[in-house]
Amino acid sequence: MSVYDLDLFVIGAGSGGIRAARTAAELGARVAIAEPRQLGGTCVNLGCVPKKFLVYGARYRDDLSEAPAYGWSVPEPAFRWGRLIANKDAQLTGLRQHYERLLRAAGVTIIHGCARLVDAHTVAVDEARYTARFIIIATGSRPMRPDIPGQELAVTSDEAFSLPHFPKRLVIVGGGYIAVEFAGIFNGMGAHTTLIHRGTLVLRGFDDDARGFLAEQMQKKGVSFRFDTEVNALTRIPGGSRVSLSTGEDLEADLVMVAIMSINPRFHRFMPSAMSLIASD
The missing domain is CATH 3.50.50.60 (FAD/NAD(P)-binding domain)
Structure with missing residues (x-):
């Protein structure tokens, strides 16, 4: 019988942490992952995914200005930043939910909270403590x-x-x-x-x-x-x-x-x- 609560505890649910947790769980390990903010990390929430959404939004200004030369009658366009951001947020919410489904389907326990190392095999999240044979720190950067x-x-x-x-x-x-x-x-x-x-x-x-x-x-x-x-x-x-x-x-x-x-x-x-x-x- 294992002396630890878990085989693997992952701190940080960004791209690296999610992949490590899913892979280990699919191979039969008992896995938990902790994240104090939103699932997906930088790429999903503050990086490549929302950036592409904004890039796509920015290109329409030129397309609209060139449209009349190709026979299109386009009313005077008006850009609404708030609408773009709201639609971007809706897309990211769906993607985060997809990651959550993948983790749960693999058997990963998702813990919402800020994890803190107590020792080489113990992690504290708020008042709870978890022991694990292995701990992965995948907290990224800012x-x-x-x-x-x-x-x-x-x-x-x-x-x-x-x-x-x-x-x-x-x-x-x-x-x-x-x-x-x-x-x-x-x-x-x-x-x-x-x-x-x-x-x-x-x-x-x-x-x-x-x-x-x-x-x-x-x-x-x-x-x-x-x-x-x-x-x-x-x-x-x-x-x-x-x-x-x-x-x-x-x-x-x-x-x-x-x-x-x-x-x-x-x-x-x-x-x-x-x-x-x-x-x-």
Whole structure:
């Protein structure tokens, strides 16, 4: 008879955690998975899935503007951000329910709550404790804000998917693919979009010809760039923020988004002593 309540306890129900829990359960293991927020993790809730939904929404602006040339009579279009976000949320709810059905069908116990390591084989969720032969930490990470005055005034990609209002003037800080994707999305929906990057060109590490071509095409679509530039500070002003740049220029924006490609692991819930126990076990 096993001395543990479970064979496997998974902390975090994102893509990695769900897959590990399902696979182990389908092979006969006794498995539980804990998640304090929504099933699906970054990909389903704050990453590739909702991002694609917004990308699809952004492309219609060009399609509608070109439609008359192909014989279509299109009434004056009106973009409604709230409707897009509500429909996106409905799609994500269905996907999360699908993941829940898959986990339960495999025999995985789903625990809604914040898990904390007690020792190398014990996990606490609220007042309950569970013992397991193996524990998988699959808690993912979260975006970082730059260490500058006023950083709390900026949002990250996590918040960008559920903004209460559509920003007419948007400043994005960063030059990686997340910054570039969101610049294209918001510009496509009609926002005056400026991307600030400390490098000479976006998408470092990608093919140079592709990087140059993409930047050129984005500029033709209306995205403004500030290369070789850093943000010194953000200051609150009526209706938005003032962005003070290293070049001496100041920009005003309804919203500032940081996408600097730096992430923090979500280890804040774990005690260092527990981590040491796992590392040495």
